[in-house]
Amino acid sequence: MGRERISRRQRLIEVGVDLFCDRSYEEVAIDDIANAADISKGLLYYYFPTKHDFYIAIVQHAASQLLAATESNPDLEPVERLRSSLDAYFIYVERHARAYISLLRGGVGVDEQVAAIIDMVRQTYIQNILQSFMHDPQSSALFAIAVRGWIGFVEATSIAWLEQHSISREELCELAVSAFALVMQHSQSLRTFHTV
Secondary structure, eight states: OHHHHHHHHHHHHHHHHHHHHSSSSOOOOHHHOOOOOOOOHHHHHHHOSHHHHHHHHHHHHHHHHHHHHHHOOSSSSSHHHHHHHHHHHHHHHHHHHHHHHHTTTTSSOOOHHHHHHHHHHHHHHHHHOOOHHHHGGHHHHHHHHHHHHHHHHHHHHHHHHHHOOOOOHHHHHHHHHOOOOOOOOHHHHHHHHHHH
């Protein structure tokens, strides 16, 4: 019974991912969700008390999928790990373009739960990058702030790319890697300058 409940809940989330992938939060009604899942509204409410609860579960699921998809091979050199992870990131956001743009532009208004999930993904990326590239703990605070800004750059360029498709995914990836190299270089230069 417990497994059946988990699998049905998981199935509902998967249906929701498909629905919200192509339509905004406001465009999807409870009836749409129930119809797509071929269940009654009452059963949907059994698993998710509100549409918002359902949406949060979908965002959490999408965040887990994104983190799993972008996990890179630890045997690669740090820059190649970064490039591999970025390429997987751009593939993922291209597949979920409308939902990605909607989330980063505000999701369900200014939703604290959605914002917390997005921030958790960002923090995970920051930690992964710090572990890959920083060997000196004293310089990690400066670099962490620089990486946070670089992640904002990646998100902004991702949205521009999804809306315009004026360059290839490979070119976008190289742009992000080049920007990261500049962030690293300037972070190290600043640290050297302040220790002189």
